[in-house]
Amino acid sequence: MNIFITGASRGIGFELSKMFCDQGHNVIAIARTKTRLDELENYGNMSSGFGKIRGVHCDLSGELSSLNEALEKTDEINVLINNAGALVNKPFSKISSSELEKVYQVNLFTPFRLIQKLLPFLAKDAHIINIGSVGGVNGTQKFPGLSAYSSSKGALSILTECLQAEYADFNYAFNCLALGAVQTEMLEEAFPGYEADVSPQEMAKYIYNFAVNSGPIVRGKTIVLSRSNP
Numbered sequence: 735m736n737i738f739i740t741g742a743s744r745g746i747g748f749e750l751s752k753m754f755c756d757q758g759h760n761v762i763a764i765a766r767t768k769t770r771l772d773e774l775e776n777y778g779n780m781s782s783g784f785g786k787i788r789g790v791h792c793d794l795s796g797e798l799s800s801l802n803e804a805l806e807k808t809d810e811i812n813v814l815i816n817n818a819g820a821l822v823n824k825p826f827s828k829i830s831s832s833e834l835e836k837v838y839q840v841n842l843f844t845p846f847r848l849i850q851k852l853l854p855f856l857a858k859d860a861h862i863i864n865i866g867s868v869g870g871v872n873g874t875q876k877f878p879g880l881s882a883y884s885s886s887k888g889a890l891s892i893l894t895e896c897l898q899a900e901y902a903d904f905n906y907a908f909n910c911l912a913l914g915a916v917q918t919e920m921l922e923e924a925f926p927g928y929e930a931d932v933s934p935q936e937m938a939k940y941i942y943n944f945a946v947n948s949g950p951i952v953r954g955k956t957i958v959l960s961r962s963n964p
């Protein structure tokens with residue numbers, strides 16, 4: 735299968751890219767940090783499976799035209815994982831317009847525009863997974879400093895439901911996975927010093943299985959994947 739993963743240069747996206755590759759899939763890995771994308775490409779070249787990884791350097795807070803070349807070489811996309819995320823951890827009254835825009839750009843506007851851009855390439859039964867956050871789910875515990883981040887993830891969850899309704903006559907599956915704490919650099923920014931009991935590898939394994947197996951059955955849902963609080 736052909737898999738598009740954003741935010742592939744570290745954390746969960748990095749592990750996911752390797753996992754799909756190990757299972758013989760072709761991965762388009764998107765991020766800004768070229769050295770990490772090169773590392774992924776090398777991993778793909780050394781892999782004993784038949785999967786390959788192609789790194790695409792793209793700043794998802796800007797134009798998506800750097801994806802055009804990869805798209806020209808792709809016949810169809812089976813799985814899209816909108817995993818890239820941006821966080822600002824600041825008191826509500828101190829968040830600047832540019833910080834707010836950046837968070838919403840990466841967490842909401844880009845998944846919106848990326849899905850629009852990839853629609854013509856989606857396989858009949860494509861699975862689109864938006865990576866949300868448990869803080870972006872109604873009624874869960876909220877934390878000071880995360881108003882921009884958590885509200886953008888809440889909107890991403892609703893976008894997921896809207897798209898499932900809008901494409902009801904198609905065979906696509908749109909789902910949102912609302913993650914709890916996973917030990918990555920982002921977690922350290924959000925909750926300095928906190929140690930999560932879920933590793934990026936563990937979470938990637940769950941997301942991989944969900945992406946590959948759940949599309950025909952689970953549709954238009956936000957699923958909370960949280961072992962702890964946060």
Ligand SMILES: NC(=O)c1ccc[n+]([C@@H]2O[C@H](COP(=O)([O-])OP(=O)(O)OC[C@H]3O[C@@H](n4cnc5c(N)ncnc54)[C@H](OP(=O)(O)O)[C@@H]3O)[C@@H](O)[C@H]2O)c1
Nearest residue numbers: 741743744745746765766767794795818819915916918920
């Ligand atoms: N870790 C947690 O506890 C946790 C909890 C709930 C939800 N999540 C969600 O899970 C997803 C993955 O999180 P993570 O913890 O693995 O995060 P991470 O380690 O901070 O990685 C974030 C990824 O997003 C990419 N990214 C950020 N801004 C970008 C931009 N403008 N253009 C392109 N790529 C960009 C980064 O790549 P470059 O810097 O190379 O561009 C990086 O690969 C995120 O959506 C996050 O919100 C995480």
